Amino acid sequence: MILYIAEKPSLGRAIASAIPGSHKNAEGHIQLATGDVVSWCIGHLLEQAEPDAYDPKYKKWSHDTLPIVPQEWKLIPKPKTRKQLTVLRQLIKQADQLVHAGDPDREGQLLVDQVIDYLGASAAKKQQAQRCLINDLNRPAVQQALSQLRSNQDFVPLSTSALARSRADWLYGLNMTRAYTLQGKQAGYQGVLSVGRVQTPVLGLVVRRDHEIAQFVPHDYYDVWAHLWTSAGAKGSDKEGFKAKWVPSDSCADFLDEQGRNRSKPLADNVATRITGQPAEVVSYKRQQKQRPAPLPHSLSSLQIDANKAFGLSAQQVLDCCQALYEKHKLITYPRSDSRYLPQAHFAQGQAVAQTAVSNMETLQQPQFREAMTQAVFTRKSRAWNDKKVDAHHAIIPTQKQLTRLSEAEAKVYQLVCRNYLAQFLLPESYAEVRTEIRILTGLFVARAKQITEPGWTCLFPKKNQPVSPEAEDEVTVASLPVLAVGDRLHCERGEVVTKQTTPPKPFTDATLLSAMTGIGRFVSDPQLRKILKDTDGLGTEATRAGIIELLFKRGFLVRKGKAIHSTPAGQGLIAALPDSATWPDMTARWESELESISQRETKYSQFMTPMVDSLYGLLEQAKTSSFHSLKGLGDGKSQWKKSQSNKSQWKKPGRRRSGKSGSKTTAKT
Incomplete structure (x- = not known):
């Protein structure tokens, strides 16, 4: 049997x-x-x-x-x-x-x-x-x-990796929670101070972001734009106007902030005055035809991020919708996937799956899918089909099941799954990227323009929800540029100074917090560790991230204010009391990397667990000397949030202000 x-x-x-x-x-x-x-x-x-x-x-x-x-x-x-x-x-x-x-x-x-x-x-x-x-x-x-069917022995390393994670989490979470709760109680904190190898670094991300916002001191900076005209063409063509932005030279370094923005208005005024009415010359002109491929089908995290951006759904709401779409409605494939790729063998089903998805989208009154279907090329194989990047599970895609009644949230999530799948059969977005450098006196000015020649897959994506291009638009991008050549003579009609002000970092949302958790290399403090982490190394797993975020809300360490996620005084106090190793994602990122190595037969269980247990003794000794004064009298993090809103200065701590450098000299060359 x-x-x-x-x-x-x-x-x-x-x-x-x-x-x-x-x-x-x-x-x-x-x-x-x-x-x-x-x-x-x-x-x-x-x-x-x-x-x-x-x-x-x-x-x-x-x-x-x-x-x-x-x-x-x-x-x-x-x-x-x-x-x-x-x-x-x-x-x-x-x-x-x-x-x-x-x-x-x-x-x-x-x-x-x-x-x-x-x-x-x-x-x-x-x-x-x-x-x-x-x-x-x-x-x-x-x-x-x-x-x-495959031999279950092939998956022993995967099981061993999960076992190591489970036991390490038990050891770390249970011992650290007991140690810090005991210390907190002695200081007068009424409640459990939950510590976890994933939840605590996530809380640390939010607390540090709140501190950055509270400490932020805005400052003005000044861009200089040259309003330029071409000469009339040889055949009598009209002059064409465009503008280019000044790029400060090395001699202006004393006036620039950490991002290279000019903080001196006298310097900006001086540059604008000097270039007005002056001749200009094109020193560089490049026009490149480029293509941008469609975004890959979704993993759970990418789906949660997109759904939060597009519809404001929380990570847990998206996970709940996915489970219903998978188990109850059978409209999508396995949802707790960390892969965004598909097996080659699935390609033959592509047209049938897409047709079912488009039919279901018409039922949901999304006619743009039918219009996109007319442009689909089902013999074209996108980068999504890659056996080397698929093992136990593949990306989340639609099935060939006809639609049944869905809730509003389920329909929104299903729409995103169908959209990214159908996009695989549409042409890439094609565009011309033009960049020119202009010399006026001794100053360099730059302008860049992006001209779409074939929208391709972007017809399915509202502009505000389109994935960011690697050549993302920046402050030197203009609407259009004339055709130029190196050596062309131009005329600078006038220089214009545009005053801007720096803005504080934005609070985390579900989307940006999930993005941080899935690409944690950007947030680790150890530069050597940052080098070895892959783009996909993250905090937690696809199956656990939503629950981790929700747990921090239940513990009273985080609260939502609209889409924004903020830390409470209790959450801030806990992070202040813990050693840095517990609040930065370095340790957890290293764990995830080592657990992946176990699953790939590159590391043994004992090589991970033994040093982990050894480090626990030192962490528990540190707990006995930690300061918990900021937690005194707190017990319910949520109830403290409203109180904190009237006194945000409590978030501030001594340290360097994020306001850049200052300067008053105006004699530097342009």
Whole structure:
């Protein structure tokens, strides 16, 4: 008898429906016509034992019992699902062959592996177990997955990586939370000071951003624009006007801020006056034809980011919508994916999937999809189809399921999934990028223009929601430029000084916080670590990021104000009390990199866990000397938020002000 073990009942039912014959529903499983059985886990059936399961003395929180490091790890059944565990125990005993059908990710691999091991499957059964990777709950896709079983032994490193993560999180979170809660209580803080290797660095990102905003001192800066005219053409063509922006020379360094912006108005006035009425010469002119490919299909994080930008949906709302679209409506593939690529074998289904998606979009009154469909080229293979970048799961894409009734939020999320998929079959955006440098007296002026020649995939994207181009527009970009050549003589009609003011960093939103979590290399403090991190290395996993953000709100460490996310006094106090290693993402980014190495067979479990446990002793000693004065009298972070709004100066701390350099000299050359 073959026993298929799914992670959830919905997946178990999908497996059963994909196998021909008349089936019989039974308690916690389905009897197949073939004599085989499908059962499931109802999510996590097992959980890490609490400290007092190892020793009753751990029930009381005390510095004297820290750190708590189990010598032999214990799992215990979850009370609400114990009955299903009993069902699986009997079925595993009867089975001749096991098929692991957990979700196709790190956590799904460990979840079913632990159940098989906990319930005493023989070494032979575990060795012969097979793995079924299902990304789409519709019958044809499940049947295909069932025909492509792999040895479960191939995924042992993935399971080991998840096990290391789970145990390390337990050790770090439990010990640090107890240590800092005890210290906080001594200082008068009424509540649990939750510390986690992912949640705390995320909180640190927000707290530091709030500090930057509170400390920010705006300053004026001054751009100089030259208003230029070409000469009349040889055949009597009209003169053409355009403008170019002054680029300060090295001799102006004393007047520039850290971003190279001129802070001296007398200097700007001097430059504008000197160039007025002067001849000018083109010293450089480049026109390049470029293309921008469509954005890739979505991973969960990219979908959460886009949905927050477009519709204001939180990360958790998007995850909830995705689960419904996957399990209930069967309109999208597996949603907790960190991949944005597709297997080559899927390409043959592209037109059929796109046609179904467009039909569903018409039902949702999105006619632009039908218009885009007329421009689609289904023989064109975009960069999304790449077997080298696909393993257990691929990007989130539509299925060939016809639309059923959706909630408003579900429809919005589904629209984004369909949009990025259909875009793969549209032409690239084509444009001409023109850049010219102009010399006026001794000063250099620059202008750049982007002229669209073929909109391609951008017809599906409202302009405000289009992905940022690598050649993103900046302050030297103008609407258009005439055709020029090096050596052309121009006339500067006048110089213009434009006064601008620096603006503070923007508060985090769900979109920007998720972006920070998925590309954490930008925020680590160690430059050497920053070099080795990949663009995709991040804090947490696709499956956990939304929950981590929501947990910080529940703990009272974060609050929302419109779309903006801010830290509360309790959150700020906790970050102030913790050592830098706990509040910066360096340690967590290094963990994620090492956990990925375990899954790729490059690092062993012990090589990760041993130094992690050793470092815990030092962290706990630091806790005993930390200052918690800023937490005195606080207990409910949310209730402190309104109070903090009337006294934002409490966020300020001594340090360098982000206001750039200053200067008053005006004699520098242009």
